[in-house]
Amino acid sequence: MQDAQVYKANALVEASYRLSLYEQRIILACISQVRRDEPLTDQKLYTISAQQIAEMTGTQLGTAYQNLKAASERLFDRRVTLHEAPNGQGSTRVRLTRWVQTVEYCDKEGAVALRFGTDMVPYLSQLTEQFTRYALADVAKMSSAHAIRLYELLAQWRGTGKREVSIEWLREALQLEDRYTNIRDFKRWVITPAIEQINEHSPLWVKWDQRKTGRRVSHLVFTFGEKARKTTQKPRQRKEQGKACEGNKSASGSIYGIPMEVINAQARPGESRDDAAHRILEKRRNNAKA
Incomplete structure (x- = not known):
């Protein structure tokens, strides 16, 4: 599952639901198994083992085994409230549904x-x-379900580097209900730990601020970007690699010869920079042929 990718419609990323950490891990591990080259049906059975969870998250097998069993018993009853249709097909009636129709514990x-x-x-x-994609490994070692949700909401706007949300909307999305109603508690127990884990475990760095409406804190503003990639190569090796990758990503800040500022300006929500660059390149080629 090292290179597993999670694909979700943006409408699902922004849906209202609450899952525990291990319920999230089960759901995301199964989503990452969905094949991109064939239709998904509601009859397809996906399996995740305690051994896989332990390896993916870096936890003890015994701990993963116990939590996996408990989470599987609760997962069947978990609900999700959807507010939009997938693939940008317009609005839909508010739909209350379940994540799964069958759960089997082996x-x-x-x-x-x-x-x-x-x-x-x-x-x-x-x-x-209108979908969001990220690597399962980006969230695998997070120990907060709120951190996973917040990471998805930022990954959805990866190409812009900034997202502002109302606290009321975020509370509804996380289904906090009557918990952490005080803004200090909300920031202390939800936002601050989530930001710390995103900064520690994911490929994004994140900073945040708050905005007031009158005297009341009403919105949170997140600024984020890709962390610099670590490298252990010697200077000579880096130079040689740069020549080999010249047609793809250049050291001057471009991908496929397209400047990063152009990519960032035209990237769609949830679209990676590589995907945006490829789409822009194909569009240019098609316009040249016309």
Whole structure:
């Protein structure tokens, strides 16, 4: 599962739901198994084992085994409230549905198998626009479910480097209900730990600030970007690699010869810089042929 990717419709990223940390890990690990080259049906069974969870998260096998079993028993009852249709197909009625229709715990194998709910399938498969993609490894070692949710909301706007959300909307998305109603508690127990984990475990760095409406803090403003990639190569090796990759990403800040400022300006929400550069390049080529 080292290179596993998570694809979600933006409408699902912004949906209202609450999952525990291990419920999130089960759901995301199964989403990462959805094939991009074939349609997903509600009959497909996905399996994740305690051994895989332990390796993915860097936790003890015994701990993963116990938490996996407990989470699988709760997962069937977890609900999600959707406010939009997938693939930018316009608004939809507010839909309350379930993540899964079947959950099976395989005691001998220490594994969970699940089938996604029928209503969830369009939000996970055949996504052609308005979706968010990130590596499962980006969130694997996070120990806060809030950190995972916040990371997804930032990854959705990866190409812009900034996102502002109202506290009321974020509380609803996280389904906090009557918890952390005091803004100090909300920042202390939800936002600050989530930001710390994103900065520690993900490929993004994040800073945040608050905005007031009158005297009341009403919005949070997140500024973020890609961390510098670590390298252990010697200077000579880096120079040689740069020549080999000249047609792809240059040291001067461009991808496929397209300046980064152009890529950032034209990137769609949830679209990686590489994908945006490729789309811009293809558009230029098609315009040249016309």
